[in-house]
Amino acid sequence: GAVVSQHPSRVICKSGTSVKIECRSLDFQATTMFWYRQFPKQSLMLMATSNEGSKATYEQGVEKDKFLINHASLTLSTLTVTSAHPEDSSFYICSARGPHEAFFGQGTRLTVV
């Protein structure tokens, strides 16, 4: 079946630095990818929809200058958390749409210290 690979699985960074998270669809082309954030013991919160070759669509309340999304190819979308702060610490997970289902990456646990 389709596989989505997300990297890194865990990252610790210092406040003020930027962190890039990659999401790759390994065996199908994904024109659309999604980025979610999940707080402990909560559901997935959609942050943005990433469209290949165009600007991402951000959900209300998500700062697009804070969370930069690039979808430069049909198999790769990246999320960059800029000038990270401790409150950005969370679990981030990407998803790629197939024809009728969504496949998820392994997730990235970001800790900002």
Place this chain on the structure above:
Amino acid sequence: AQKVTQAQTEISVVEKEDVTLDCVYETRDTTYYLFWYKQPPSGELVFLIRRNSFDEQNEISGRYSWNFQKSTSSFNFTITASQVVDSAVYFCALLIQGAQKLVFGQGTRLTINP
């Protein structure tokens, strides 16, 4: 508007018991898809099943079974003879045909005790 409700926040049972996770959805669209995902402690979401709105046939896969009833807008998930490895958070989700975004329920944390 679309909505998915998983009223059970946490369930805890003893191994080998049967357990049912409830999912109720809301939509005015006639064509849609329903999903169940498992999220083990590692964090990855594991796809379990997809059901389209025109297929009300119940499905069984090993110890897992799903009961889709459009009359009550429910898509419940039953694990028979539960095992410790079934411990995870389970999410029910809804996708409207033509839409891009999955709508997730709040999830049910299932704990299977030995």
